[in-house]
Amino acid sequence: MRAVVGLWRWRHNPLCRATDLTEAWVALAALLLICLAAPATGWVAGALTNASLQQSARLQQEQRHPVTARVLDPAGGTRARDAGPAGDHRPRRPVAAQWTAPDGTRRTGTLTTSPAGAAPGDTFRIWTDDRGRPVDRPLTAATARDHAVLAGIGTMLLTAGLVEAVRRTVVRGLVRRRYERLDRAWARSGPDWGRTGAGG
Structure with a gap:
């Protein structure tokens, strides 16, 4: 997430590579998803689970x-x-x-x-x-609610973990691309390294 801090400073920095900027935007998007989308997903999952379990609890209490x-x-x-x-x-x-x-x-x-x-x-x-x-x-309303809360928390954590896994995968690809470009640049300039009159 350190890439997010320097995102605006890097926009006009001549040393900033395209992959640096991409990494910063990916980190910012991941942060927003973890802070906003993961809790929303957990809340929706918890609410749906609670509705289903409360209905099951009512049926069980009627039939048992x-x-x-x-x-x-x-x-x-x-x-x-x-x-x-x-x-x-x-x-x-x-x-x-x-x-x-x-x-x-x-x-x-x-x-x-x-x-x-x-x-x-x-x-x-x-x-x-x-x-x-x-x-x-029979299942009680309180037990159903507790199970729904756990389901919501589990879904939120799973969503956050998935977002972080995607971010790490993207960053790993960006780092690999950086090294490939560095290797190609070194291959072009390596034979002339340290030679006088080689235009260096």
């Missing part, structure tokens, strides 16, 4: 219902360490349980519950769909 399940007896099997509500990492184990579906029918099945020492007769809350099948907890 909290019910109380009652432990019948341990179902056997190994204990697992699953993430429960709010990042809870308590040991969980499968149990045979009974619950009432939203349509009023009784259901029985194997569920995982926390704490691991659940005894017959203990109750715990689960989420079911309209048919009474156990499902994951």
Whole structure:
């Protein structure tokens, strides 16, 4: 980005090469894109993601219902360490349980519950769909918003990184062109270097 600082000073400098001026303009364009386009892209991506996730959260909250399940007896099997509500990492184990579906029918099945020492007769809350099948907890509006913010930030950083990668690629090409011109100029004047009467 140092090329941007001297952009206006170089315009009338006889030592300024065309590639210097091009590099400065490329750096200025990249700076503007990183400062303006990257945040705008991140905001748009975040807003679109938020709208989609909020709609999914509303649908899940309409279609998923909290019910109380009652432990019948341990179902056997190994204990697992699953993430429960709010990042809870308590040991969980499968149990045979009974619950009432939203349509009023009784259901029985194997569920995982926390704490691991659940005894017959203990109750715990689960989420079911309209048919009474156990499902994951519905997405909340706050969680959807958090995911959308992360998506927006990720998109902004990705856009800024892409702009910087393009800038570096262009500058690398300009530097290579400078060296090629320098090599050609040296090839023309090199054989006469240091010779008297060679017009130097």
